[in-house]
Amino acid sequence: MKKIFVTLSIVSSLFMTGCSNTNVNNVLDTISNGIETGINNVSDFISKLATSKPATVFPKTPTSKYFVMENYKIDIKYVDGVGIELWAGALVENKTNSSLNIIIDFPVYDLNGRIVDKGVMSRSSLIMAGPQQMSWAYDQYRLNRDLRINAEQVRTRVYLNGKLIANTHPQPVKPTTTKKATAEPKQPVVENSTSPKPRQTRQSISK
Incomplete structure (x- = not known):
């Protein structure tokens, strides 16, 4: 901008x-x-x-009527010049009769501000009576350098039977609807340009 x-x-x-x-x-x-x-x-x-090397960050917590998620946090371990380790944890109460698939993803930066990896952590919440403590883990050492994450960019999504029911960073829907809107008007335009009948009718009337 x-x-x-x-x-x-x-x-x-x-x-x-x-x-x-x-x-x-x-x-x-x-x-x-x-x-x-x-x-x-x-x-x-x-x-x-x-x-910035916070030992613990608190990402935005997803919300839905199908579950309750509390005490959501990510603990971070930095190994200078080598890599990074993350442990995510939350207290989750599943209010459905199906398991929930909880996915956490985030960009990983080096100290030059370049995105060098995309961290993904995924786990399913089993059907249980009452809350259950869930945990996720991620590490990156193959790059052999100082690594960082931005807590504001940690996205958490929750799926129920393959359907997205919660998302802390929802993706815009406008590009999809724009494509449909632009595709539909093209059909009548093509029909009008390829059919000469309307033009012949107008010419006969003018004569």
């Missing part, structure tokens, strides 16, 4: 002012400021990854 804003500012400035030397300098300053802002944001994120 920042790049789009900067671009629009440039086009608007050049169009409105006739590209005088003073205005060109102003536009160049705007470009410089936009680039510096982007670099600062990236630098802040990288610095945060390098300095």
Whole structure:
């Protein structure tokens, strides 16, 4: 969005002012400021990854009428220059007559801010009377480097009989509906363009 804003500012400035030397300098300053802002944001994120080593994080907890999930947390162990280990745990009460499949996924970063892996932890909740303590585990050592996760990006999904019933980071549905909306109008357009009958009728009427 920042790049789009900067671009629009440039086009608007050049169009409105006739590209005088003073205005060109102003536009160049705007470009410089936009680039510096982007670099600062990236630098802040990288610095945060390098300095932040929480032993425990508390991801967003999924909610649904089909289950109750409490005390959800992830414990983290860092091995400098080698890798990372994660243990997730939660108290889950299954209110259905079927098992629940709980999936946790998250991007894994190195200290340069690059995504180097996608962590996934999955386990099913059995049908039990009352709450049960559930646990998940993940480790990454094959990359042999310092690794970090961002607690805000930990996504937790819960499925019941293959159907998604809870999601802490729901995916947008608009792209799917947009494709359908754009595909349906194409049919009448194609029919009108390939059938010459309406045009012949109009010409005969005009004569």
